[in-house]
Amino acid sequence: MISSNEIHDVLSELFGVPKENISDEMTMQDSNDWDSLKHMELISIIENKYKVTLSMDEIVSMVSVKGINNVLSKKMG
DSSP states (O other), X not given: OOOHHXXXXXXXXXXXXXXXXXXXXXXXXXXXXXXXXXXXXXHHHHHHHHTOOOOHHHHHHOSBHHHHHHHHHHHHO
16 A cells, blocks of 8 residues: 555655645645646656556646545445
């Protein structure tokens, strides 16, 4: 299972912001750094890091930290 902490690490590195700026409640709308291009970069990082393939529906639902955790929890058991 993936921890929220791991997702926070990924987002912190991707957006170039301190990990303290990332929370479980964060959404794509909350961040100027999380635009559509960064979202696709995030998807690529997640697919490579966790060796998963995400469907379009899953990608669309991953617009928040909670959404990312939900999808990965289902994918990884």
